[in-house]
Amino acid sequence: MMRGRAVTALIALGAVLALAAAVHAASSPAGISATVDRARISTDLGSTFAFRSTIVNHGPAADGVIAHLNIVSLNGDVYVDPEDWSTHRTRYLGSVRAGGAQTITWRLKAVSSGSFGVYVAVLRRGGADRPPITAPLVAVHVAGRTTLNAGGILSVALVVPACIGLFTLGLRLRRRRA
Amino acid sequence: MSLAHAPLERGETPLVRVERPNIWAVVFERELRDLWTGGRALVMCFAFSLLLSVIAYLVATNTDLNFLEQRESVSLTLQVAIAVGALLALLVAGDAISGERERGTLETMLLTPAPRRQIAAGKLLAALSLWLAAFVVTVPYVWRLGHGVGIVAEALAVGLVVGTLLAIFLASLGIVISVFSGSNRFSLSLSLFVLLALFAPSQLPSSAEQGWAGNLLIRFNPVTAGEHFVGRIVVNGHSWSEDASWLVSPVLAAVIFAVLAPVVAGRYMSLRGGVSE
Numbered sequence: 001m002m003r004g005r006a007v008t009a010l011i012a013l014g015a016v017l018a019l020a021a022a023v024h025a026a027s028s029p030a031g032i033s034a035t036v037d038r039a040r041i042s043t044d045l046g047s048t049f050a051f052r053s054t055i056v057n058h059g060p061a062a063d064g065v066i067a068h069l070n071i072v073s074l075n076g077d078v079y080v081d082p083e084d085w086s087t088h089r090t091r092y093l094g095s096v097r098a099g100g101a102q103t104i105t106w107r108l109k110a111v112s113s114g115s116f117g118v119y120v121a122v123l124r125r126g127g128a129d130r131p132p133i134t135a136p137l138v139a140v141h142v143a144g145r146t147t148l149n150a151g152g153i154l155s156v157a158l159v160v161p162a163c164i165g166l167f168t169l170g171l172r173l174r175r176r177r178a
Numbered sequence: 179m180s181l182a183h184a185p186l187e188r189g190e191t192p193l194v195r196v197e198r199p200n201i202w203a204v205v206f207e208r209e210l211r212d213l214w215t216g217g218r219a220l221v222m223c224f225a226f227s228l229l230l231s232v233i234a235y236l237v238a239t240n241t242d243l244n245f246l247e248q249r250e251s252v253s254l255t256l257q258v259a260i261a262v263g264a265l266l267a268l269l270v271a272g273d274a275i276s277g278e279r280e281r282g283t284l285e286t287m288l289l290t291p292a293p294r295r296q297i298a299a300g301k302l303l304a305a306l307s308l309w310l311a312a313f314v315v316t317v318p319y320v321w322r323l324g325h326g327v328g329i330v331a332e333a334l335a336v337g338l339v340v341g342t343l344l345a346i347f348l349a350s351l352g353i354v355i356s357v358f359s360g361s362n363r364f365s366l367s368l369s370l371f372v373l374l375a376l377f378a379p380s381q382l383p384s385s386a387e388q389g390w391a392g393n394l395l396i397r398f399n400p401v402t403a404g405e406h407f408v409g410r411i412v413v414n415g416h417s418w419s420e421d422a423s424w425l426v427s428p429v430l431a432a433v434i435f436a437v438l439a440p441v442v443a444g445r446y447m448s449l450r451g452g453v454s455e
Contacts, residue, residue: 046243109244150235150242156322157231160315164227168220175217 031059032096034067034122034135041118041138043110045145050107053120053135057096064125065093068132069106074115074139084111092125113144201292205300210307213270219308222266227315233258234319241323252324252333253412256316257405260341263312264401265373267345271305271352272369274298275447276359285449298443302353302436309345313338329412336411336418340404343428347400348373350435354442360450376401397424400431 037052055067069089071082082089085108093102108118118140123132148154213219237251246254275298278284287297317334324330352369359365379395379402386392396402407424410416 046245048244111245145243147239147242150238151322153234153238153319153322156318157235160318161224161227161231164220164224164315168217168224171215171220172217175215 032057032062032065032122032124032133034120034133036120036135036138038138039136041140042143043140044143045110045113048107048109049140050105051118051138052103052105054101054103055093055096055122056101057098059098061095061098061100062124063095064127065096065102066123066125067091067093067104068121068123069108070119070121071108071140072117073112074117078112078114078116080112080116085109108140110140110142113142116140116142201296202299202303205292205297206303207300209274209301209304213304213307219270219311222269222308223311223315226262226266226312229262230255230259230316230319234323238323247413248324248327249329249413249415252320252329253409255319255323256333256337256412257408259312259316259319260337260344260405260408261377261401263309263316263341264344264348266308266312267305267349268352268369268373269366270308271302271349272356272365273362274301274305274353275356275443276362276365277356279449280362288447288449293444294447295440295444298353298357298440298447302349302439305349305352306342306345309341309349313341329415333412336408340408340425340428343425343432344401344404346432347428347435350432350439353439354435357443357446373401380405398427400428404428 032055034053034055037054041049041051043049053067055065057065067090069082069086071080071085073080086106088107091104093104096102104120106118106120116139118138120135121132122134124130234255237246237254240246241248241251275284278287288294316337320333320337321330324333351372352365355368355372356365359368376399379399382392382396387396396406403424403426407421407428410421410424411418
């Protein structure tokens with residue numbers, strides 16, 4: 001009986017320690033944590049998608065809170081310029097009151113196909129000694145798109161040179177015969 | 179040259195009216211025939227249409243993928259068409275005098291009583307026909323890319339005006355270079371170099387255009403000013419009068435060089451070029 005209680009107590013202690021470690025990983029010493037509303041996004045090349053991140057302040061009022069969005073290719077096979085994906089990647093949130101939260105909507109454009117990781121980092125102005133914290137990763141899968149005849153341009157792109165080419169050829173043949 | 183006898187009236191002294199044909203028109207007609215029925219201009223137009231097809235296809239794909247706005251795609255295509263169309267006119271003009279000199283046909287031309295100024299004017303007009311043909315080739319591309327947003331007519335109008343001004347400027351410049359060049363190779367190389375130098379500022383980062391020096395460079399250079407004007411009208415939807423100041427340097431360059439080319443040709447056109455390699 002005693003042995004069973006000891007085991008239960010050890011398991012409970014382990015769970016508490018693991019939880020504490022998890023909380024520590026997602027929040028800064030100042031008590032700020034960041035979450036996102038989606039873990040996965042699937043979209044098409046050229047489409048616009050959005051997700052929201054929420055920054056919660058568990059500690060005393062925090063000034064100069066900055067949220068920054070970043071994008072990386074998970075396979076490393078695609079060059080990623082985050083500025084192409086979002087033109088508004090840094091948000092200066094100002095102060096977040098004690099126990100308060102701020103939700104930010106991030107809108108992105110899928111400019112390359114492949115698998116990407118999108119994450120939001122939260123940092124503090126003048127917080128050189130405070131490491132930034134990051135929200136959980138949003139896994140984005142962008143499917144390629146075939147745009148063979150975009151806007152019906154193919155007909156013009158083929159017909160115009162073909163007409164001029166045939167006319168030139170015909171003229172040359174006629175001159176050669178003459 | 180032809181003679182025409184006017185009917186005489188009583189008491190009138192016999193007169194022989196001499197009609198001098200417009201030499202420039204004769205040269206223009208002959209050059210046009212050489213260019214177009216000879217096939218040289220058609221081959222250039224074919225290459226131009228291939229280039230425009232590739233550009234239009236790329237921008238249409240980018241527009242379809244939402245990477246480019248429709249107005250931007252029209253502006254981009256139009257700017258390429260203006261640049262390359264003016265280049266064609268410059269190439270033909272660059273070959274006009276130095277080419278004749280190299281082929282040994284300039285001597286025959288100089289032996290005729292035709293004023294050299296008019297010879298140059300005829301050749302200049304013939305070179306400009308390349309730009310007009312390039313513009314006609316551009317029309318279906320602009321129409322296809324711009325339909326649906328109501329900018330086709332305005333884009334074509336601004337393209338025609340700016341392109342014609344730049345083509346006049348560059349073709350006249352080509353004639354001047356050709357007059358002084360000792361060889362055709364030198365004339366064409368120098369013409370291309372000048373063209374690239376004129377287009378180089380358009381590759382400056384936008385931040386470099388913000389300062390007064392950058393802005394002055396863009397405004398002073400007829401090519402960059404003209405291209406900038408096209409962008410303002412087509413992409414930003416500005417009115418012509420709002421950005422008319424951007425047309426000052428293309429207009430001035432076109433007028434000055436169109437006058438300068440025949441004057442220079444009249445004075446310096448000779449069997450041997452003024453500048454040798």
